[in-house]
Amino acid sequence: MAAQAAAALERLRQAAPLVHNITNVVVANVTANALLAAGASPAMVQAAEEVADFAPRAAALVVNIGTLSVPQLRAMRLAVPAARAAGRPWVLDPVAAGATPFRLAAAREMAALRPDVLRGNASEILALAGEDGAASRGVDSAHPTAAAHAAAARLARSTGATVAVTGAVDHVTNGERAVAVANGHPLLTRVTGMGCTATALIGAFLGAGLPPMEAATAGLALLGVAAERAAAEARGPGSFQVALLDALHGLRAADLAGAARLAPVPAGG
Ligand SMILES: Nc1ncnc2c1ncn2[C@@H]1O[C@H](COP(=O)(O)OP(=O)(O)O)[C@@H](O)[C@H]1O
Ligand SMILES: Cc1ncsc1CCOP(=O)(O)O
Ligand SMILES: [Mg+2]
Numbered sequence: 001m002a003a004q005a006a007a008a009l010e011r012l013r014q015a016a017p018l019v020h021n022i023t024n025v026v027v028a029n030v031t032a033n034a035l036l037a038a039g040a041s042p043a044m045v046q047a048a049e050e051v052a053d054f055a056p057r058a059a060a061l062v063v064n065i066g067t068l069s070v071p072q073l074r075a076m077r078l079a080v081p082a083a084r085a086a087g088r089p090w091v092l093d094p095v096a097a098g099a100t101p102f103r104l105a106a107a108r109e110m111a112a113l114r115p116d117v118l119r120g121n122a123s124e125i126l127a128l129a130g131e132d133g134a135a136s137r138g139v140d141s142a143h144p145t146a147a148a149h150a151a152a153a154r155l156a157r158s159t160g161a162t163v164a165v166t167g168a169v170d171h172v173t174n175g176e177r178a179v180a181v182a183n184g185h186p187l188l189t190r191v192t193g194m195g196c197t198a199t200a201l202i203g204a205f206l207g208a209g210l211p212p213m214e215a216a217t218a219g220l221a222l223l224g225v226a227a228e229r230a231a232a233e234a235r236g237p238g239s240f241q242v243a244l245l246d247a248l249h250g251l252r253a254a255d256l257a258g259a260a261r262l263a264p265v266p267a268g269g
Helices: 002-015 028-038 051-057 070-085 101-111 122-128 145-159 186-190 194-207 212-233 237-250 253-259
Strands: 018-022 041-044 060-064 090-093 117-121 162-166 170-173 178-181 262-265
Touching: 002 194, 002 212, 002 253, 018 028, 018 051, 018 070, 018 194, 028 041, 028 194, 028 237, 051 070, 060 070, 060 194, 070 090, 070 101, 090 101, 090 194, 101 122, 117 122, 117 145, 117 194, 117 212, 122 145, 122 162, 145 162, 145 170, 145 178, 162 194, 162 212, 170 212, 178 212, 186 212, 186 237, 194 212, 212 237, 212 253
Parallel strands: 018 041, 018 060, 060 090, 090 117, 117 162
Antiparallel strands: 162 170, 170 178, 178 262
């Protein structure tokens, strides 16, 4: 499985896919830089007047509701069908889905538009799956990933998406099979936008032509292994953020093959 992730990284670097992002104002710069460092080409394009024209020109679309507004939701409603009509894959990040009724309704509406991959933390996946008491306080998870395994499998089956639940150990499932990604570092939780970065990297692998399970697994392995390398030389969150870009840039396919900790696990649910 690690060899598969390494081959995916080679493919990403060869393809250098153009990734269309409709994302939140907190992380736009962070995720654009991560995409560039990994070998993709980011474009943040979110005006309702142009997204339907732009989406087919990109290799993949990333939709992120982190700082959702009515105009941005309008743009998402135009971009997703345009990407799909052109055969472009897309990935959804339901940031803080359970925090307010507006977000939850928007996240559910987007999830029903059949994303290829849906990536969230455990609280977000639980909220989307309609689990009681799952509403989180904000963008950070209040649950361990294992608490959302069954919900992820159900969500995968009901939406047709590959669902990735991230946390200390990531869990990627299409409802029938599942893979655990045991890479990463706690410093990833001390810098904003790292979940959004995971989602954007998955978008890059989708844009490089990888199927959803492989794209999600490779994206999470790449971020996790790069984070381990960055943490080894960081003094705290600030230097970690800079070192992470360097690691995403410098990581070779062979490095990923040697360091990715991927294993099949029960799909659950
Ligand atoms: N405790 C942890 N140890 C190692 N890696 C982690 C930990 N928590 C999260 N990560 C990693 O951080 C990245 C972002 O995931 P997460 O924090 O769940 O997203 P979000 O920022 O959306 O809540 C993922 O690559 C995940 O594997
Ligand atoms: C802090 C914050 N507030 C709204 S969106 C956002 C960024 C969330 O990014 P991530 O989920 O990747 O930590
Ligand atoms: Mg998030």
